[in-house]
Amino acid sequence: METLVGIVAAATALIGAIAAVTHRNAVVGVLFLVLNLVSLAVFYVLLSAPFIAALQVILYAGAIMVLFLFIIMLLDLRREEERESGLLQKVLSVIGGGVFFLLLWGAATGGAAPAAAELPEHFGSVESIAVALFTTYLIPFETISVLLLVAMVGAVLLTRKGGR
Amino acid sequence: MITVLRFLWLIPLAPFAGAAIAGFSGRWIGRRGVGIIACGSVALSFVLSVVGVAALSGDLASLDALPGLAINLEARRVTLEVAEWISVGGPDGLVVSWSLMLDPLSAVLILVITGVGFLIHLYSVGYMAEEDRGYARYFAFLNLFTGMMLLLVLGASLPVLFVGWEGVGLCSYLLIGFYYTETWCADAGRKAFIVNRIGDAGFLLGALTLWLASGSLDLEPILDGVAASGPLREVALAGSLLLFTGAVGKSAQIPLSVWLPDAMAGPTPVSALIHAATMVTAGVYLVVRMGAVFVAAPLALAVVAGIGAATALYAATIACAQTDIKKVLAYSTISQLGYMFLGVGVGAFAAAIFHLITHAFFKAVLFLGAGSVIHALHGEQDMGRMGGLRDRMLITWVCMLAGGLALAGIVPFAGFWSKDAILWGALSGGHTFLWILGLAGAGLTAFYVFRLLFMIFHGKPRDEDLVRNAHESPYIMSGPLLVLGVLSLIGGIVGLPAIIYGGDWLGRWLDPVLAHAPAAAHEGVHSAGAEIGAMVLSLVIAGAGFMVALMAYVLRHVWAERLPRKLEPLSGWARAKYYVDEFYQRAILGPYLQLCHIFRQFDERAVDGLVNAVWRTADGVGHFARYLQTGFVRNYALFLLIGAALILYLVLP
Amino acid sequence: MSLVWMLTLSTALFTVGVLGVLLRRNAIVILMAVEIMLNAANLALIAFSRHLGSADGQILAFFVMTVAAAEAAVGLAIVLAIFRLRKSVNVDSLNRMKW
Numbered sequence: 001m002e003t004l005v006g007i008v009a010a011a012t013a014l015i016g017a018i019a020a021v022t023h024r025n026a027v028v029g030v031l032f033l034v035l036n037l038v039s040l041a042v043f044y045v046l047l048s049a050p051f052i053a054a055l056q057v058i059l060y061a062g063a064i065m066v067l068f069l070f071i072i073m074l075l076d077l078r079r080e081e082e083r084e085s086g087l088l089q090k091v092l093s094v095i096g097g098g099v100f101f102l103l104l105w106g107a108a109t110g111g112a113a114p115a116a117a118e119l120p121e122h123f124g125s126v127e128s129i130a131v132a133l134f135t136t137y138l139i140p141f142e143t144i145s146v147l148l149l150v151a152m153v154g155a156v157l158l159t160r161k162g163g164r
Numbered sequence: 165m166i167t168v169l170r171f172l173w174l175i176p177l178a179p180f181a182g183a184a185i186a187g188f189s190g191r192w193i194g195r196r197g198v199g200i201i202a203c204g205s206v207a208l209s210f211v212l213s214v215v216g217v218a219a220l221s222g223d224l225a226s227l228d229a230l231p232g233l234a235i236n237l238e239a240r241r242v243t244l245e246v247a248e249w250i251s252v253g254g255p256d257g258l259v260v261s262w263s264l265m266l267d268p269l270s271a272v273l274i275l276v277i278t279g280v281g282f283l284i285h286l287y288s289v290g291y292m293a294e295e296d297r298g299y300a301r302y303f304a305f306l307n308l309f310t311g312m313m314l315l316l317v318l319g320a321s322l323p324v325l326f327v328g329w330e331g332v333g334l335c336s337y338l339l340i341g342f343y344y345t346e347t348w349c350a351d352a353g354r355k356a357f358i359v360n361r362i363g364d365a366g367f368l369l370g371a372l373t374l375w376l377a378s379g380s381l382d383l384e385p386i387l388d389g390v391a392a393s394g395p396l397r398e399v400a401l402a403g404s405l406l407l408f409t410g411a412v413g414k415s416a417q418i419p420l421s422v423w424l425p426d427a428m429a430g431p432t433p434v435s436a437l438i439h440a441a442t443m444v445t446a447g448v449y450l451v452v453r454m455g456a457v458f459v460a461a462p463l464a465l466a467v468v469a470g471i472g473a474a475t476a477l478y479a480a481t482i483a484c485a486q487t488d489i490k491k492v493l494a495y496s497t498i499s500q501l502g503y504m505f506l507g508v509g510v511g512a513f514a515a516a517i518f519h520l521i522t523h524a525f526f527k528a529v530l531f532l533g534a535g536s537v538i539h540a541l542h543g544e545q546d547m548g549r550m551g552g553l554r555d556r557m558l559i560t561w562v563c564m565l566a567g568g569l570a571l572a573g574i575v576p577f578a579g580f581w582s583k584d585a586i587l588w589g590a591l592s593g594g595h596t597f598l599w600i601l602g603l604a605g606a607g608l609t610a611f612y613v614f615r616l617l618f619m620i621f622h623g624k625p626r627d628e629d630l631v632r633n634a635h636e637s638p639y640i641m642s643g644p645l646l647v648l649g650v651l652s653l654i655g656g657i658v659g660l661p662a663i664i665y666g667g668d669w670l671g672r673w674l675d676p677v678l679a680h681a682p683a684a685a686h687e688g689v690h691s692a693g694a695e696i697g698a699m700v701l702s703l704v705i706a707g708a709g710f711m712v713a714l715m716a717y718v719l720r721h722v723w724a725e726r727l728p729r730k731l732e733p734l735s736g737w738a739r740a741k742y743y744v745d746e747f748y749q750r751a752i753l754g755p756y757l758q759l760c761h762i763f764r765q766f767d768e769r770a771v772d773g774l775v776n777a778v779w780r781t782a783d784g785v786g787h788f789a790r791y792l793q794t795g796f797v798r799n800y801a802l803f804l805l806i807g808a809a810l811i812l813y814l815v816l817p
Numbered sequence: 818m819s820l821v822w823m824l825t826l827s828t829a830l831f832t833v834g835v836l837g838v839l840l841r842r843n844a845i846v847i848l849m850a851v852e853i854m855l856n857a858a859n860l861a862l863i864a865f866s867r868h869l870g871s872a873d874g875q876i877l878a879f880f881v882m883t884v885a886a887a888e889a890a891v892g893l894a895i896v897l898a899i900f901r902l903r904k905s906v907n908v909d910s911l912n913r914m915k916w
Contacts, residue, residue, distance in 0.1 A: 021837030
């Protein structure tokens with residue numbers, strides 16, 4: 001059962017990703033990206049990370065993708081003419097991408113992986129994540145909140161109309 | 165009275181202070197203030213010098229009790245250590261202090277410097293009255309010069325002496341180029357400085373040579389040590405010749421005489437003070453001061469005498485052919501300095517110093533008189549346009565006549581006694597050839613000095629418009645002229661030879677310093693009759709020179725008028741100053757400039773080329789590399805990917 | 818469902834993102850491709866976390882998501898500013914910064 005769900009999720013994730021970057025209509029592309037994100041959320045559940053899966057759906061697929069959609073609608077980009085890339089760029093990109101994939105894949109799968117460890121109790125539960133976040137990772141957590149604040153200020157500043 | 169010697173340092177300090185005040189606050193104290201400060205400081209220095217010399221002539225034995233003073237009773241030498249200057253290498257190392265030395269020799273010199281210097285300062289107040297911008301600058305430099313000159317003659321060690329030596333050179337440069345807005349004046353200053361530099365290099369090397377041999381830069385150990393055999397005696401020849409190089413440069417002797425005629429670009433009182441009375445005689449002072457070293461190397465003395473005699477004659481011939489009033493006097497100065505070196509070279513140190521003193525008097529009066537004439541004629545210096553000034557400028561005429569008679573060596577003027585003492589020194593020392601050269605120079609001297617006087621003061625004015633408005637100078641200028649004129653007349657008293665029942669005071673006064681001088685008249689003629697005879701002979705020759713000048717420029721005798729043409733090409737050469745400048749230009753400056761050109765080419769091609777090659781390489785590489793900067797962000801991303809792939813490939817096993 | 822398969826999927830997704838960045842001119846699509854790459858990395862992190870039995874990978878994935886949110890906000894703001902300036906979101910029209 002799990003294997004079947006996994007295969008389907010993997011397939012939809014891949015299809016979603018490819019369609020997201022290739023579709024000429026950005027709105028459709030965003031919807032495919034949502035498909036990809038949700039499929040990954042399924043994987044997270046399968047990989048004993050229910051909290052991250054929930055965040056993936058709520059935060060990523062919900063908030064961020066809505067932001068993308070909102071911008072696309074705002075700019076009315078559907079009629080944007082997409083000219084072809086330069087041939088050299090195209091060829092080199094495909095070759096580079098292929099080589100890169102092979103190298104990365106070789107690196108990820110080539111070595112002898114350590115044996116799978118036994119999962120502790122409540123692994124991936126909200127509680128255990130929260131404990132880790134507010135003890136071990138307290139300082140990075142606070143730092144990342146500052147990053148969000150800065151990003152927010154930056155975004156407001158960048159999109160302000162008129163004046164500097 | 166004796167304790168006044170502890171304040172020896174005040175003598176050079178007074179003019180230095182005057183220079184500082186006049187130089188830095190001349191704007192606020194006004195012209196009158198500058199004049200008072202400048203003259204006052206030198207006058208103060210003169211008074212102090214008189215008191216100091218009086219103390220020196222007193223009983224020195226009681227001085228031993230005073231701290232900081234070292235006494236050498238035998239040499240009548242008082243050394244005062246004012247402050248430490250250089251101290252390196254521990255107790256056995258090099259120690260140089262600011263120490264001053266007063267002995268009979270420097271005593272004579274400081275009296276001349278401050279005495280004549282004061283008169284010239286006074287004269288300058290009148291002479292420079294029309295100068296508006298450089299007034300304070302002029303007096304600051306003049307005071308600075310006086311201080312440096314005093315430091316030179318009072319310095320008790322070679323470095324201190326050298327500070328004064330360079331200081332007077334600097335002031336000379338500054339004052340020659342006083343009218344620096346005129347290019348040729350600034351050039352003359354530079355020429356003087358550069359030519360002097362050649363000599364100064366010799367001075368430094370000589371001082372270092374003596375230091376290497378004696379381990380001390382103080383004069384006393386060197387002068388005392390060279391008498392005994394030892395390392396110092398072995399380097400005496402090299403040391404003395406190197407020091408003499410410095411003297412040659414400073415005193416404008418062959419072959420470094422070219423700067424002095426150009427130095428006339430400065431104001432005339434400067435020529436009188438620096439380029440006649442004091443600075444140029446520093447070379448003579450140096451050789452006399454280091455006399456013991458020269459005596460230890462007879463060859464060096466012979467070189468000094470030879471160069472002196474040659475210069476005396478050479479410069480005298482040029483002076484006969486010049487028409488610029490100051491050029492005549494400049495060549496005359498070179499010639500007279502040659503006489504002094506001749507005196508030193510034949511061992512007649514006292515006679516050389518005697519001539520130095522009288523020369524300071526009569527050449528100062530000649531220069532100041534010339535300045536008075538130039539002043540009256542609004543800057544005209546060409547004798548060819550003068551004439552008939554006697555009635556209009558009586559005081560100047562009388563004073564210049566006194567100076568001229570002294571220079572020509574007419575009895576009983578000061579110059580006669582001193583020049584004769586030198587010539588007698590040469591004859592009695594057995595240097596007959598040098599004596600003949602000196603006699604010939606004396607004849608020429610008489611000729612050119614009377615030529616000068618006749619062309620300026622006698623006959624009809626050759627340029628009526630120029631001479632018509634000439635008038636006597638104000639008293640502040642004629643006063644010093646009169647004083648120096650009287651001194652030119654009676655100055656010989658200090659050194660009247662015993663043969664005519666004189667006291668030879670100067671000779672006896674200098675005896676403690678010149679104890680090392682070779683015993684006079686060890687060979688050659690030395691009898692009372694010979695001495696009188698030599699005097700008469702030199703008088704006759706001077707008279708002959710006078711007669712020729714009289715015939716040529718007053719009586720306008722046909723024979724004398726034709727004389728220059730008969731003496732071609734000699735007279736042409738003399739008029740052209742023997743083409744020495746041109747020779748240096750071609751023989752030294754030309755090749756030097758060629759060398760400079762080659763080095764410049766090397767610098768521009770090789771050194772600059774290397775540097776340029778570096779930037780050209782960087783520029784070329786950048787020229788092609790910049791095309792990587794396409795401006796397309798996706799290209800950059802591609803490069804990033806390729807880079808990442810490469811890193812993965814290299815890092816992963 | 819072994820680790821190897823997870824990593825293969827992650828690598829594949831990452832490469833898709835890379836190609837999206839390299840081949841598309843639409844700035845918004847490029848940002849979407851970047852999101853795909855971030856998610857590929859997240860997948861690898863969580864797979865390792867599961868395999869090693871350590872929660873650290875999940876925490877890291879959490880941080881990555883936060884950074885992704887910040888990146889999307891700022892990136893889209895820049896796109897908006899560019900659009901106002903150029904009336905276009907074609908990144909090839911932004912090629913002034915060159916030699």
